[in-house]
Amino acid sequence: xxxxxxxxxxxxxxxxxxxxxxxxxxxxxxxxxxxxxxxxxxxxxxxxxxxxxxxxxxxxxxxxxxxxxxxxxxxxxxxxxxxxxxxxxxxxxxxxxxxxxxxxxxxxxx
Numbered sequence: 001x002x003x004x005x006x007x008x009x010x011x012x013x014x015x016x017x018x019x020x021x022x023x024x025x026x027x028x029x030x031x032x033x034x035x036x037x038x039x040x041x042x043x044x045x046x047x048x049x050x051x052x053x054x055x056x057x058x059x060x061x062x063x064x065x066x067x068x069x070x071x072x073x074x075x076x077x078x079x080x081x082x083x084x085x086x087x088x089x090x091x092x093x094x095x096x097x098x099x100x101x102x103x104x105x106x107x108x109x110x
Contacts, residue, residue: 025101 006014011031018027042056049058 015027015031018024018030040055042059043054045051046053046055046058
């Protein structure tokens, strides 16, 4: 059975509860109705586009070719901050990876 859509007050309460619990990702997904989804194939037909336009075509439209920036685009800099040596061990990486949620986790899937 399909549930009726929530009113604005209910959406606000659920969003607020998730945020207060520190579940930022879940709150954003809830309010943007992105609970489903998955990996899309680049050659798949793009929604709301004429037939034959693929997702890869849409992405290429949104991302122009790389360019060399002009020198004026950079702020002048007389000195650089000191470089801090960081030692990341295998155990540090594993501990961090296990704490991630979503497709960035150790299995590459939710």
